Amino acid sequence: MHADEDGKLRVAFTDWPDLAAEKVGGRAVIANDEFFAPKENLLRPGRGVFIADRYTERGKWMDGWETRRRRSPGHDWCIVQLGLPGVVRGVDIDTNHFLGNFPEYASLEGVEVMGSPEPDALTSARWTPLMPQLRLQGGSRNLFFIASEQRWTHLRLNIFPDGGVARLRVHGEVRPELSRLTQGGEPVDLAALENGGVVVACNDAFFGPRDNLILPGRAAHMGEGWETRRKRVPGFDWIIVKLTTPGTVERVEVDTAHYKGNFPDMCSLEGCYLREPVVDFANARDIVWTELLARTKLQADHRHFFASELQAKGPFTHVRLNIFPDGGISRLRVHGRPA
Template sequence: MVYQRIPHEDLAKSALAKLTDVASAALGSTIIEVTDEFFAAATNMINPAPPIHAPGKFVSTGAWMDGWETKRHNPTYDWAIIKLGFAGSIRGFDVDTSYFTGNQAPAASVEAAFAPDGNLKDAKWVEILPKVDLPPSCHNVFVLDKETEVYTHLRVNNIPDGGIARFRAYGTVHAIFPEDKSTVLDLAFVGNGGHTVFCTNEHYTPSSNLLLPGRGQNMGDGWETKRSRIPGYSDHTVIKLGAKGHLLKAVLDTTHYKGNYPNKITLEATSTEQEVPEESAAWTSLIEPSSVGAHGLYYFDLPSTDKAFTHARFTIYPDGGAKRLRLYGIREGGKLPQLPIANPQFEKFDDEVNGNAN
């Protein structure tokens, strides 16, 4: 596989910028097998949060490190297998050795396998990133010349031993849809292939968090913008749906946003062949300016159900944050259900406070 190493500061303008970290624990990815994790667990490597530096902190095995760290003097090499939360193709990596200053893995490589049934015994492993050098305490970003085939598992090779703080695998989720196109799905959900393609502001946290599984654990895994002091200001994010379809119901979750939720929101949709809708795109209004509140769930039955859309634009006024945005509908070619569809059920939080919580 041909690749290019790029500076970390160029990641935001690279081909990886708006791709999904398919290896992230936030998507349900897990470590299912590892050769050694004596000093620090391999699961740290797929933590979506940045690594933490804690000099002077020690545990029974030695210095506490926020990453995956194996014992010294491996005569071959260590490895860890990641089961991806959703099958995906890969375009690049960040093998981060932050805070590993002399105990980092000197090199790494990555292999991949497609085993949707979970049986790796007879799986064929394909090298998708050859052996690369890893300097101490830095991001190491690699862009492949083309996207790989679709895989369900990745094997990170730690050569020969040492520490990797974080491992990111940037790519595209490949959804496995029901055969029946009339099945109601969250078409914005990352597991169904939804992803953000544009956002005006991601000062605190990225808008891609809106599409993650579950309802999150705290305010850190939603979308939050900086404060605006400009009259009439707004921020928005554009979501490419996992499949072109008819949007029937939207659910906005503001859980944990108790003093920084948006004052109002709108939702629009369009249909285009472009990854990012062109400036001349015609947008259909699905939610007119509507007030939302703190720490709850807000349901909206959507008009224009006869139209099929490829993208949605979610706007907040003037700024603030939200945890999740769900856009339920059916894929183009399916039969519309009886409307309005029932409100979906979500896991509850003990301290939900407003009447819109479900």
């Protein structure tokens, strides 16, 4: 664990993106029971809300997945298809607002399968234990480290014996099928989260999480981008993306969608080739950055495309987007070819 700038303790694995989130294509495929609240709630944004006087024909409305009270032996379960297959570093089993009705224990299993198999095929698959049966607390984020280097496409959340879970977050490292990136010989987005790009550092992400910068698709609203606080001191803000594989850059897109009174005045882009991992980019002094895009004016709520303006091609392992002096960028696309 480590403390953030506000002094709150954070678990390191939560810095990895959520591989199961609804917004990256995660899907609750099947559950053995969802009497009180549907399984789809597990992967939705936020931690869930509580509305005191809201009821359905089946009972209290709850923002999560909730099963009926079990009156027979066994336990309840839900199978989730990861939107971004990869290596799971840790999970957050959030029981927010579930106090007298949360499961006493939970466990987790994983499987790697091709495509989108039918629910019956998934229930009969050979599941591998990822997390043993561990005790949960109600109304809490239950954070568990996962010690496995295997790639997974689906997870099965088991709850014992029954009850409700508000959200399931599956933090990990995207592991795409690299052969897919080289098929057809066309340029690919080397920075995209779904292709294995990773935001490894930024100096500020006060209003918008850093991983938003490389999410699939265009942002639906201002809250789905990367946005820094208003800068009151000299300097500029920056964010660094590790490309999915070393590659040459042919075209760059900087999208300020939905940022109108708070888009950066200018941006620039740099690249580097690193053969060894860097732990602290903010204080690293021996990284040689090469300018790809000189400081360039930006427009509000606009997709900016740069190709002929690029001053270097690489290959690069990382790119750094600098914004002057601050503001919000919804997406960064770095189209190129694996080196």
